[in-house]
Amino acid sequence: MLLTERINSSETRIFKAVFPNTTNHYDTLFGxxxxxxxxxxxxxxxxxxSRLRMVTVSSDKIDFKKPIPHGTIVELIGKVIxxxxxxxxxxxxxxxxxxxxxxxELAVTGSFTFVAIDENKKPIKIIG
Numbered sequence: 001m002l003l004t005e006r007i008n009s010s011e012t013r014i015f016k017a018v019f020p021n022t023t024n025h026y027d028t029l030f031g032x033x034x035x036x037x038x039x040x041x042x043x044x045x046x047x048x049x050s051r052l053r054m055v056t057v058s059s060d061k062i063d064f065k066k067p068i069p070h071g072t073i074v075e076l077i078g079k080v081i082x083x084x085x086x087x088x089x090x091x092x093x094x095x096x097x098x099x100x101x102x103x104x105e106l107a108v109t110g111s112f113t114f115v116a117i118d119e120n121k122k123p124i125k126i127i128g
Contacts, residue, residue, distance in 0.1 A: 010049035012078040014041055018070050029068035034094060034108050037076055042090040042112035045078030049088065050126050052116040062110035066096060073097040086123040087115045
């Protein structure tokens with residue numbers, strides 16, 4: 001499979017509803033909860049791309065552009081943006097969708113770096 005086909009087929013989209021138990025005193029999604037959801041989508045994306053054991057080694061510049069209010073739906077989209085020998089980088093975007101309208105906007109972006117590891121937790125090549 002070509003690299004671009006592999007990248008496209010590993011793109012991951014997850015939808016979640018934002019409920020009050022995930023929000024702060026401003027009734028918006030906790031930043032840490034957003035980062036947790038982003039890391040999960042990035043992990044799934046990295047694993048679907050490589051089909052190897054992947055571990056998060058860093059997150060880069062998480063930009064919170066818009067608050068995410070409770071009572072909305074969020075879509076998280078993960079896409080591989082760089083592939084190295086033993087590591088890859090996944091870009092994650094969170095979009096807010098109003099439940100009862102067509103309005104949708106980008107709320108959060110960030111990237112996560114993963115390393116492929118073997119059963120001894122040693123880095124291994126992603127593409128043989």
